Amino acid sequence: MIFVTKMDIISGKTDEAMDLIKSVKPSENIEIINFYQMFGKPDFYLIFKAPDEDIAMDFVLNYASALETSTSLGVSVDEI
Numbered sequence: 001m002i003f004v005t006k007m008d009i010i011s012g013k014t015d016e017a018m019d020l021i022k023s024v025k026p027s028e029n030i031e032i033i034n035f036y037q038m039f040g041k042p043d044f045y046l047i048f049k050a051p052d053e054d055i056a057m058d059f060v061l062n063y064a065s066a067l068e069t070s071t072s073l074g075v076s077v078d079e080i
Contacts, residue, residue, distance in 0.1 A: 002033070002074035003056045007044040007067040017043075017066035024062045029055050043067075047074075 009017040031049040050056035060069050
């Protein structure tokens, strides 16, 4: 399953957010496809694979102390 997470730095937590971005390591069940810092909002896009929603949620929660997150499930247009 492909997931796309939008992330915005919580006001006053820039240093903590940057530390998390650099230090959070995905488990063996997670494959990072791309991780982008944006010029504008949101501050980051994280695109990753996970076997199910529970594992994806556990991974994204690693960023919750300094980043507001919103995660969506991506579906290939070939599957529509």
